[in-house]
Amino acid sequence: NKGVQQSDSVSVDLKANGSDGPISVAHNDTQIELTWSSENAIQCETFGDWTNRLQPINGQMLVDLSKLWLFNTGEKKYTFTITCRGSGGQAVTDSIVVTKSAKVYDPVSVDLKINGSDGPVDIANNIKGIELTWSSENASSCSTSGHWGSSNRPVNGQMTKDLSNTYGKIIVGTGIIQYTFTITCTNFAGTATDTVVVNKLPEAYGSIAVDIKANGSDGPVDAIYDSTESVKITWSSENATNCSASGDMPIWVPYTGTHGGVSVIRVKRDYTFTITCTNPNGSTATDSVVVRVGTPTVDLKINGSDGPINVLVDSEINIAWASVGASACSWQPGVWFTPTTGSKKEKIRDAKTYTYTITCRNTRGTSSDTVVVNGVSSLGLEPNLKMGPEFSSSISSENLENQLASLADIVSKIAQQIKDMLK
Numbered sequence: 001n002k003g004v005q006q007s008d009s010v011s012v013d014l015k016a017n018g019s020d021g022p023i024s025v026a027h028n029d030t031q032i033e034l035t036w037s038s039e040n041a042i043q044c045e046t047f048g049d050w051t052n053r054l055q056p057i058n059g060q061m062l063v064d065l066s067k068l069w070l071f072n073t074g075e076k077k078y079t080f081t082i083t084c085r086g087s088g089g090q091a092v093t094d095s096i097v098v099t100k101s102a103k104v105y106d107p108v109s110v111d112l113k114i115n116g117s118d119g120p121v122d123i124a125n126n127i128k129g130i131e132l133t134w135s136s137e138n139a140s141s142c143s144t145s146g147h148w149g150s151s152n153r154p155v156n157g158q159m160t161k162d163l164s165n166t167y168g169k170i171i172v173g174t175g176i177i178q179y180t181f182t183i184t185c186t187n188f189a190g191t192a193t194d195t196v197v198v199n200k201l202p203e204a205y206g207s208i209a210v211d212i213k214a215n216g217s218d219g220p221v222d223a224i225y226d227s228t229e230s231v232k233i234t235w236s237s238e239n240a241t242n243c244s245a246s247g248d249m250p251i252w253v254p255y256t257g258t259h260g261g262v263s264v265i266r267v268k269r270d271y272t273f274t275i276t277c278t279n280p281n282g283s284t285a286t287d288s289v290v291v292r293v294g295t296p297t298v299d300l301k302i303n304g305s306d307g308p309i310n311v312l313v314d315s316e317i318n319i320a321w322a323s324v325g326a327s328a329c330s331w332q333p334g335v336w337f338t339p340t341t342g343s344k345k346e347k348i349r350d351a352k353t354y355t356y357t358i359t360c361r362n363t364r365g366t367s368s369d370t371v372v373v374n375g376v377s378s379l380g381l382e383p384n385l386k387m388g389p390e391f392s393s394s395i396s397s398e399n400l401e402n403q404l405a406s407l408a409d410i411v412s413k414i415a416q417q418i419k420d421m422l423k
Contacts, residue, residue: 175202175280222294240277
């Protein structure tokens with residue numbers, strides 16, 4: 001408990017600014033008044049934040065707090081203790097705590113301008129110098145960074161910056177050169193920062209355009225499947241400074257020319273070729289062309305004919321086929337083991353109609369061709385060509401001459417038709 005401390009008949013009472021304490025004082029209060037009084041004491045000694053060790057048994061003094069902590073900004077506590085002794089060696093002590101509040105700072109602020117603007121600031125390509133001005137409030141110090149370098153600056157100032165000897169950041173695809181200027185000011189309350197960006201614009205360019213073609217066409221362009229016949233990809237551009245190509249063709253590489261070409265062979269699926277061009281103004285143009293697999297074709301012939309044809313039973317026929325742009329062919333659905341070009345022989349064994357169909361395919365689709373073969377027991381006899389009733393089992397002598405003449409005519413017709421078929 002604060003107050004007079006007694007040991008036998010010795011006592012002492014310490015006060016700060018007339019109070020037993022603890023007490024608080026404002027940060028800008030530089031001194032306090034300490035007073036003490038004792039009874040039956042012959043000696044008093046002080047401890048803590050006193051400036052003198054020995055004190056009279058009763059007294060008063062002003063304490064300069066600023067000398068006790070020269071660089072004080074935060075809260076500070078001071079302790080003052082006094083011990084007094086009597087003639088018999090009895091001792092009594094009293095203490096008091098004084099709290100000095102922290103200094104209150106106003107928040108710091110800073111404002112940076114370039115050419116009188118908060119930015120971003122756009123300047124022409126031929127401009128070399130810019131004007132930087134800054135002002136701060138409640139700042140104790142300022143420093144800069146970015147494209148004017150790391151340096152301490154006054155809390156308020158102005159300067160001219162020559163950009164011709166400063167390397168800015170190039171914004172890819174735009175041609176803009178960018179410079180960043182930052183100032184940071186501080187005090188014991190905190191930090192404030194301001195930044196202004198300067199964009200040096202590129203030279204002016206006209207409207208950008210690009211055109212890509214396959215075999216001179218905007219596409220889509222059909223190519224023969226897996227053929228060594230090349231497809232020519234070409235492109236040209238206007239007002240472009242850089243072009244890059246993309247696409248899924250394995251041989252395609254990123255060409256960067258604003259004009260160029262490449263040949264494509266052995267096309268086995270559909271491909272898309274894209275060219276993208278840019279200029280320093282930030283303009284972009286893109287064009288694409290598609291090269292795709294063409295539909296296959298196939299031509300089937302039997303005995304050199306597209307059919308239909310008549311063939312004598314037990315005769316052999318020649319079957320030949322040729323395809324263009326096919327990856328496989330089949331005589332039966334789903335069985336793709338037939339060569340894309342070939343020939344074979346077969347025998348016609350029955351008097352009936354035979355239908356030969358070959359189908360060829362690739363990644364684009366399928367194509368078919370058909371030839372019809374009629375197996376016949378005799379060639380050239382029309383269905384109504386029969387021996388007349390005059391060819392009876394009993395032939396009279398009167399009409400025998402006529403019967404033989406009719407038979408000779410029939411044989412002549414058969415012989416002529418056989419000759420026609422063998423041509």
